[in-house]
Each structure stands twice: as structure tokens, then as C-alpha cells.
Amino acid sequence: MNRRDVLRAAIAVPFLPAIFSGGLAFAGVGSTAGLKLRSRVRPSEPGWPSAAQWDELKRATGGRLLKPVSPFASCASTPADASCSEALKEIKNPYYIGDQPALTQTSGWADAWISQPSAYAVAAENTADVVAAVNFAREHHLRLVVKGGGHSYQGTSEAPDSLLVWMRHMSSVTLHDAFVAQGGAGRQASQPAVTVEAGAMWIDAYDAVTTRGGRYVQGGGCTTVGVAGLVQSGGFGSFSKNFGTAAAGLIEAEIVTADGKVLIANAYKNADLFWGIKGGGGGSLGVVTRLTLRTHDLPDTFGAVFGAIKASTDDAYRALIAKAISFYESNLFNPHWGEQMVFKKENTLRISMVFQGLQQTEAEKIWAPFTDWVNARKEYSFAKPMKVLALPARHFxxxxxxxxxxxxxxxxxxxxxxxxxxxxxxxxxxxxGWFIHGYDSAWMPASLLSKDAQPQLVDALFAATRQWEFALHFNKGLAGASAEVLNAARDTATNPDVISAFALAICGADGPPAYTGMPGPGPDLADARRESAGVVKAMGELRKVAPDTGSYVSESNYFEPAWQRAFWGANYPRLAMVKHKVDPAGLFFVHHGVGSEAWSADGFSRLR
Structure with missing residues (x-):
């Protein structure tokens, strides 16, 4: 964050309470004084829609209104019915979970939230269905939730007593040879692109764009993550140091705003909203229904390097960490390389790196000095042998x-x-289906890779391993990328700390699935709290050398107290103004989302 960003943030912050209390007006929007959504209603309260009113919504959406019921709800019956048996069998199948409107990919977070179905859901098949759901929620003062892939660690894909807009069935993918954004004719050169509906997963996009189309689109590493949610959160893939973030690759989006209007957002139309959905977090500014992303020439090869090295003593492990960091800085700190090194408590370094644009022999040559160094020292052994693999990029x-x-x-x-x-x-x-015990992330500044700073970084990394294991995700920091990639990322709402970070440090602890109704004792909360404390201590060691760094909104601490600064830094005041412009009454709410400070933790009671 530079001096100008700090000054801009300092000037804007005092106005945030006025923004979220409805006290400011914007050109083109008109006065919004007094325009505040009252506290939302629950099924047991006066004002909850009648059966006849729900029937009206069902008719308006072509019969696509449903009442989500967890497949585990019947597990208490004797004997358990087929729904329960199938759910227990498929609990580690993310595609099964994604097909259930009552489930989310994460089953909960200790002392934070647990996956619970919405009261009703619109299984949207087109934009008109989304408009009907948004209008109904606004008119009846309902808690509205949007779910695409359902991967939110923060629990933002579901909420009890809410109306869910379920995007799963809007999943078409269309390739373009020469796309021009609306309003861009004569101002923007046509470019290859792909239009993806908001219910699609990244495997749908990769299959169409890469496997069958022979091009590349920047998306997420996990194939079952939703396209829309990833783009709105910023969006890192394995090769982000070369292709940038998913948000930076957005050309145009269709979005349903709180007033039920269908807007096109791009660099020429609704430009503030366009900027806001590029990393401003999903579920806060509207319902994105489709996105058009630029596609890139496909490299000849993608590849990976795997292995694990065990050190016999603490001193040897510290030396191994120092060698790994030095090797990364001198050989891997460039757009060819991504993914991670995992630093484990038991004095083990696990390597899971990927590369693009190199042949296997080139990658082997790059890694040879590091493996030779390990092999030459008796204090190290390979817990898993080092392997370098490459394949035609089209088959990745x-x-x-x-x-x-x-x-x-x-x-x-x-x-x-x-x-x-x-x-x-x-x-x-x-x-x-995991149940999170604790989780946090921090962008690590590239200045820590300087020769003078590396000893401090190594000390912090080693100290953190004494508390809990963690990983450095090199593809989730953009330092080392091209000027083009960095400039594109600056034009997004993502925390600017990503520009100067060489990696995102991620530390987490979790347990097995713990959905409500599942047979068994449920999560061991005492154990979860113990492990969460380890995560907090490990991240504390890392933050000693990066005390003011930000955190990636999609992979962050549910309990982050300074979330506005951590997730968006100097961009938050501008995001708050975009929020007020497009959703002055606060229809859209997610935990620690833009404007959520105006609401209670559950999103039902207005605080200001």
C-alpha cells in the first residue's frame, strides 16, 4: 500500500458509517436517506410470506421453488432410509454435495457456523428466475443467500431461515473467437473469450476451453469451485503468476442488482460495479448470472514437481528451510512456477509445485542443484522421492x-x-465436506526474499512449524509476474498487498464431515479449539516478519477482527461506496462482506 492509498483510505473511512446508515446520495441514484431495509423476518415471525405468496413465487419461476431438506435428516429413523445411506456413501464426492441444495462443500467451522439448509430455494435456470427471487426477498424482507459452487469456508453459501438462489442449473459455457464488450465497439479490440453461466464449475470451463478448445482460461485450482464465486473473490489458479487472477481476466458480467434490474457491467457500462465484482467478494453487490473471461494461448506443456524431504534434527530442518527459500528466490521466482511448499511440524518439507511453458528436461535441470544438495547430506532423506512430470497442456x-x-x-x-x-x-x-477447526492466510511480501531478509523469514517459518504445519502458495502472490499481469491486478478490488507478495501463507486445521443429522458423536470441539490455537500461534510467528500484511478473503480467518483492511486494504472505502450505490437498503449480506458492519452477525438485525 503506497502513501496515496493510505491517504485515500484515511479520508474515506470516516464516511463509512454515513454510507451504511443511508446518509449519502450518489449521482444517478438519487437521495437514499431513510432508505434502509428493516430487520429481516424469520418463518416464525409476523411478515413471513404466506403459503399463497410462496406459491406466487413458485409460479413466477416456472415451478422451480423448493424446500431444501438435508439428505441426513432421515438418518435418525430406524432403519435409515435410502437418502441417508446414499449421502453417507457419497459424502466425499463433491459433485454429489453440489447437487444437494441443502448441503455445502464445507460442513462447518468450530464455534462459527454449521451447514444448515435455507427455508426455501429457487433452483434458477435463467436470469428471470434470479430476478423473481431477488424481488421476492426485497419485498418480503427476507434473508437472501446465493450459492454457486457452495465452497465458501465462511459459510456464505447457505443460511437457515433464508431464501436461497441456487445457481447449479445455470452452467452453460460458450467460446468466442472475437468478443467485444457491450459499449466497447471501436474502443476495444476483439479478443478470444469464454462466457460462463454462474452455476458452472471450473472443470466445466477447463473442459470446454482447454481440453476441447485448445486455449487457457485463468480459473481455480480446485475443479469443483464455482466460476462466479472465484472471480468475485479475486481468483487464483496454479498459473496465476503467468496469467494473472481470474478477476483481472473478467471482460464483462451480467448481474441482477437489489432493485431487480439486470445490468451489464464492463469497462464501459456500470464501470464501478464492474470493478467491485472483480475481487470485492461474492454475495454483497448482487447476483452475478454470467461472466465473460478472456482466454489465452495455451503453452505447449504443463507439469508438476512432487516430493517430500525429512530432516533428522531441528537444526537440519532449519537449514533445509533456508535452502528451499534461497532456491525458490533464485530459480522459481518467475511466471513459470506456481503452487506450494508445505512446512510440516515433523521436520518434513513437502513439495507440490507446478510449472508451465517448460519441457520436462528443463524442469529437471532447474531442480537438479536442489536435489543434489539434499542427496549430498546424510541428515536428509526423501520421505517421498522427487518426481518431475510434464504433459501436453491440453491434457491437464x-x-x-x-x-x-x-x-x-x-x-x-x-x-x-x-x-x-x-x-x-x-x-x-x-x-x-470437511469441518474447519481453524484457518488463516497472510500475503508474504517479496521484500522478505532479499538476501538480507531471508534469515528473518527462515526463522519465522521454522518457528511457525513448531506450532502447526502451513504452506506457502507461490501462485497466490503476484510478485515476480509480468508488468501486464500486475497492472491488470491493480484494476481489481483485491487487496493491493497481492501485488507485492511472493506467496500466500495458508495455515489450517480440520476434521471429518460434520453435517447436522449425520450419525456419530459429531465434531470434537475441544480438539478443534486446541488445533485452532495451534493455527493462531503459527500465523502469529509468520506475522512477526509481515505484521501489516493482508489476507485472501476466500481463504481467511472467520474471526478476523480487522476484516475490511485485511481483505481489501485501501480498496475498501471505494467498495463501500459501490455497495451503497447499487444496494443502499442492504438486501445482500454475507459474513464479513462489504457493508456487513451494518448488520448483526446472522444478517437479520440492522445495527445502524
Whole structure:
């Protein structure tokens, strides 16, 4: 954050209470004084819609109104019915979970939230369905929730006593050879692009764009994450240091705002809203129904480097961490490399890196000095041998290719009739249904990679491993990227700290699925709190060398006290003004989302 950003933030912050109390007016919007949504209603309270009114919404949406019921609701019956049995069988299948309007990909967070169905849901199949749901929620003072992929760690994809706009069935993907944004004719050159509806997952986009189309679109690493949610949160993929963030790749979006209007947002129309949905967080500014993203020439190859190294002593582990950081700075700190190194408590360094635009022999040559250094020292052993793999980039998300050549890398949706391309990386399956004990992230400034600062960084990394394991995700910091990538990221709402960060440090602890109604004792909250304390202590060690750094909104601490600064930094005042302009009454609410300071923690009671 530079001096100008600090001054801008300092000037704007005093006006935030006025913004969220409805005390400011904006050109083109008119006075909004007194225009505040009253506290929202629950099913047991006066004002909750009558059965006849719900029937009106059902007719308006072509019969696509439903009452979500958890498949675990019947598990208490004797014997458990087929719904319960199927849910227990498929609990680690993210595609099954995504097909359930009553479930979310994360089952909850200790002492924070637990996945619970909305009271009603509109299974939207078109933009008109979304408009009907938004209008109904506004007119009846309902808590409105939007779910695409349902991956939110913060629990923003679902809420009890709410009306859910469920986007799962809006999943079309359309490729363009020469796309020009509306209003951009004569002002913007046409470019290859892809238009994706908001219910699509990244595997849908990758299958169309890369496997079948031979191009690349910047998206998420996890194949089952929703396209719209990732873009609105900023959006990092394995190759972000080369292709930038997903938000920076957005050309145009269609969005339903709180007044029920369908707007086109791009650089020429509704430009403030366009900027706001590029990293401003999902669910706060409106319902994004479709997005158009630029596509890129596909490199010849994508590849990966895997391995794990065990140190025999604490001193040897510290030396290994120092070597890894030095090696990263001198050999990997560039647009070719992404993904992570995991620093484990048991004096083990796990390497899970990916690369683009290099042949396998080139990648092997780059890593040879590091592996030679390890092999030359008896205090180290390979817990997992180092492997360097490369493949034609077009096959990186090609399910059939992996079935034939590397079946262990991907896990398929094995339900009868499931699309053949619906797969996920085997390493991501641990997150399916997980119950979070603790979680946090911090952008690590590239200044820590300087020769003078590396010893301090290494000390912090080692100290953190004494508390809990964590990872440095190098693709989630943009330092080392091209000027073009950095400039595009500056034109998004994402915290500017990402520009100068070489990596995002992520530390988390979790337990098995703990959905309401599941058989068994449920989560061990004492154990969860103990592990959460370890996460807090580990992140505290890292923040000693990066005390003022921000955090990535999608992978952050639910209990972050300074969330406005942590998630958006100097961009938050501008985001708050966009929020007031498009949603002055506060219809859209998510935990720690833009404007949420005006509401109680559950989003039902207005505070100001």
C-alpha cells in the first residue's frame, strides 16, 4: 500500500458509517436517506410470506421453488432410509454435495457456523428466475443467500431461515473467437473469450476451453469451485503468476442488482460495479448470472514437481528451510512456477509445485542443484522421492487422458450417468465436506526474499512449524509476474498487498464431515479449539516478519477482527461506496462482506 492509498483510505473511512446508515446520495441514484431495509423476518415471525405468496413465487419461476431438506435428516429413523445411506456413501464426492441444495462443500467451522439448509430455494435456470427471487426477498424482507459452487469456508453459501438462489442449473459455457464488450465497439479490440453461466464449475470451463478448445482460461485450482464465486473473490489458479487472477481476466458480467434490474457491467457500462465484482467478494453487490473471461494461448506443456524431504534434527530442518527459500528466490521466482511448499511440524518439507511453458528436461535441470544438495547430506532423506512430470497442456484437465495414463491423480464422480469430465484432483478430496477447526492466510511480501531478509523469514517459518504445519502458495502472490499481469491486478478490488507478495501463507486445521443429522458423536470441539490455537500461534510467528500484511478473503480467518483492511486494504472505502450505490437498503449480506458492519452477525438485525 503506497502513501496515496493510505491517504485515500484515511479520508474515506470516516464516511463509512454515513454510507451504511443511508446518509449519502450518489449521482444517478438519487437521495437514499431513510432508505434502509428493516430487520429481516424469520418463518416464525409476523411478515413471513404466506403459503399463497410462496406459491406466487413458485409460479413466477416456472415451478422451480423448493424446500431444501438435508439428505441426513432421515438418518435418525430406524432403519435409515435410502437418502441417508446414499449421502453417507457419497459424502466425499463433491459433485454429489453440489447437487444437494441443502448441503455445502464445507460442513462447518468450530464455534462459527454449521451447514444448515435455507427455508426455501429457487433452483434458477435463467436470469428471470434470479430476478423473481431477488424481488421476492426485497419485498418480503427476507434473508437472501446465493450459492454457486457452495465452497465458501465462511459459510456464505447457505443460511437457515433464508431464501436461497441456487445457481447449479445455470452452467452453460460458450467460446468466442472475437468478443467485444457491450459499449466497447471501436474502443476495444476483439479478443478470444469464454462466457460462463454462474452455476458452472471450473472443470466445466477447463473442459470446454482447454481440453476441447485448445486455449487457457485463468480459473481455480480446485475443479469443483464455482466460476462466479472465484472471480468475485479475486481468483487464483496454479498459473496465476503467468496469467494473472481470474478477476483481472473478467471482460464483462451480467448481474441482477437489489432493485431487480439486470445490468451489464464492463469497462464501459456500470464501470464501478464492474470493478467491485472483480475481487470485492461474492454475495454483497448482487447476483452475478454470467461472466465473460478472456482466454489465452495455451503453452505447449504443463507439469508438476512432487516430493517430500525429512530432516533428522531441528537444526537440519532449519537449514533445509533456508535452502528451499534461497532456491525458490533464485530459480522459481518467475511466471513459470506456481503452487506450494508445505512446512510440516515433523521436520518434513513437502513439495507440490507446478510449472508451465517448460519441457520436462528443463524442469529437471532447474531442480537438479536442489536435489543434489539434499542427496549430498546424510541428515536428509526423501520421505517421498522427487518426481518431475510434464504433459501436453491440453491434457491437464483431460479426464480421459488421466484415466489412461495416470489414474491415481484424479478422482471421478462415480455415480451412474455422471459426466465423464467431472473429476477432481485426488489431493483436493480432503476438503470435501470437511469441518474447519481453524484457518488463516497472510500475503508474504517479496521484500522478505532479499538476501538480507531471508534469515528473518527462515526463522519465522521454522518457528511457525513448531506450532502447526502451513504452506506457502507461490501462485497466490503476484510478485515476480509480468508488468501486464500486475497492472491488470491493480484494476481489481483485491487487496493491493497481492501485488507485492511472493506467496500466500495458508495455515489450517480440520476434521471429518460434520453435517447436522449425520450419525456419530459429531465434531470434537475441544480438539478443534486446541488445533485452532495451534493455527493462531503459527500465523502469529509468520506475522512477526509481515505484521501489516493482508489476507485472501476466500481463504481467511472467520474471526478476523480487522476484516475490511485485511481483505481489501485501501480498496475498501471505494467498495463501500459501490455497495451503497447499487444496494443502499442492504438486501445482500454475507459474513464479513462489504457493508456487513451494518448488520448483526446472522444478517437479520440492522445495527445502524
Amino acid at each position: 484437465w483431460d479426464a480421459e487422458f488421466f484415466r489412461q495414463h495416470a489414474p491415481g491423480f484424479m478422482v471421478a464422480d462415480d455415480r451412474p450417468g455422471a459426466p465423464r469430465d467431472h473429476v477432481l484432483w485426488a489431493g483436493d478430496q480432503g476438503q470435501v
